[in-house]
Amino acid sequence: NAGVTQTPKFRVLKTGQSMTLLCAQDMNHEYMYWYRQDPGMGLRLIHYSVGEGTTAKGEVPDGYNVSRLKKQNFLLGLESAAPSQTSVYFCASSLSPIRQVSGNTIYFGEGSWLTVV
């Protein structure tokens, strides 16, 4: 059981390049999230999805797009990378409240380290 898997783990981009971060979860979770983590700022929500085919903006969505074509996958895209997007990106997933048994917690992937030069 892999949990939440992210690819790639490391990437260096030039300003203006585009890329996609891939996230896959095998826990049959309905909700999926993309966070970025920066020193002193903690985890900030970029976008999230409450189900296949749906996405919503989080706290810091500008410069990012997402897609959830399949329940188990959540893609994060950078159309034109900027140095301010240098960060560690975490994908996460959780159950929907309908399927909660003893509460709802969020499970994270291992992270993707992105540097934009």
Next chain:
Amino acid sequence: QKEVEQDPGPLSVPEGAIVSLNCTYSNSAFQYFMWYRQYSRKGPELLMYTYSSGNKEDGRFTAQVDKSSKYISLFIRDSQPSDSATYLCASRYNFNKFYFGSGTKLNVKP
């Protein structure tokens, strides 16, 4: 004001010490509270999960929530070098809204 505030540390203790990690939160409607442990270059992993007020114990770890003062604590007994990590507190509100503290870096010296 952030919804969940946490002292960034770092906190350095000798092996075997009792560690106390603390957070405060702003929204009295928060009911679910979590502690995550994050090793360097890794993703956060769920350590403890509590609902409402009270204590929850799991081995050397005890999570405590005081809703009257909006205070969340994690105690680690007999701390080990392997406990060296960043600890994130978190709260959940309204099904899918999670609020995270910025993390406290803990170093347990052998």
